[in-house]
Amino acid sequence: MLTDRQRDVLGFIQREQRERGVTPSTREIQQHFKLASQTSVMQYIAALERKGFLDRQARKARSLVTAMQKVRITDIPIYGQIPAGMSVLTEQTVEGHVSLDTASVNASKNGRTFALRVRGDSMIDAHILDGDVVILEDRKEVRSGDIVAALIDGETTLKRYVLERGRPYLKAENPLFPNLVPAQELLIQGVMVSLVRKHLPATPRRRI
Amino acid sequence: MLTDRQRDVLGFIQREQRERGVTPSTREIQQHFKLASQTSVMQYIAALERKGFLDRQARKARSLVTAMQKVRITDIPIYGQIPAGMSVLTEQTVEGHVSLDTASVNASKNGRTFALRVRGDSMIDAHILDGDVVILEDRKEVRSGDIVAALIDGETTLKRYVLERGRPYLKAENPLFPNLVPAQELLIQGVMVSLVRKHLPATPRRRI
């Protein structure tokens, strides 16, 4: 797909962006590769753009070459609680952010992505611990077996969504916690796509 | 710490960087806030920089204002295997990258941070699954109870480091796997600080 030289140039751009936070100017690229002419760089950029490896804010003179880096980072807000529908989500309720490259998040393009901090051990058999940050997606289709954030009694809880004989219920992944059969309606707020754990150092944990 | 206006400007810069991938030029900031003079922006930038909210590539004309956003992102290389000491780590063996904000990583400033993709279920009782990306730190002090990547027979494995009566051994967090008592030397490559899981959608998993 790419020639060696083109790959080198792309690599340099990505590295610079990662390390300096800004993409290099065409002339900086020129200097790095010890090219006598800046036009060479223009040609590389054109090729890389044509092949879809670069995305530019064309014409605008600034840091014009922004690497459509394979590691595109999504900034995911962590909510403490989700009061009602996703529509009510404002910046106010944000507890923090997780920034993660899209490759690590299992998210599709459709839904909005957000995160919740897990409270309690009700999902411990699904290997989700108290304190874990679960990344969810506000998605339409929920399949049986998905781990979801659902609204129960005005509280958001994380459970496994199970369809049994056409009827959905919420399964806790811990024998000590009851399953929840929705009385009327079941409001699914998001489907789990990823998880981020901040590991506590040297704290021996036991299974409960 | 910041005035309302300064906070607005900082917010705009951060938002632009997130959404467009590039920080705005001073004149773009000027236009957004409908300021008649670009100098106003220069003053805001100076103030924000003085107070430590901005980090610039001064003089260099480009996308000069790069937000030292509170969510500083570390780019962590994922290694397939770690052949020997950390010193041998080259770009070649890199399998990919995880990009994560430093707040989510439990890393200190001392050590180098890297990641490994977990193979197998030997740590399942510590809630670390096959396929998880474990983020580790090349650190000096290892404490009993830490989960570590260690070199055993030329292979890197993830185990819990336990000190018992002054003698260290490596404990698998799965009764089906044996503990490892080092014959001679124990080479610890890193201590686990975080974990990133890409959750597979709707794949009912069983405990093994």
Added chain:
DNA sequence: AGCAATTATGTTCAAATGAACATAATAAGA
């Protein structure tokens, strides 16, 4: 040999951009 894509050079231009300087209104505090 002929053709196309890639790689490379040299030159020139216009636009984008950070920087500097003088000046002034407003608000807060001593």
Added chain:
DNA sequence: TCTTATTATGTTCATTTGAACATAATTGCT
């Protein structure tokens, strides 16, 4: 009231930077 920080305006300059044009060497393919 005096002082200081913040906010704001207007102007000018030097650099940075992307873009365009003509030209040519190299490589691979037909």
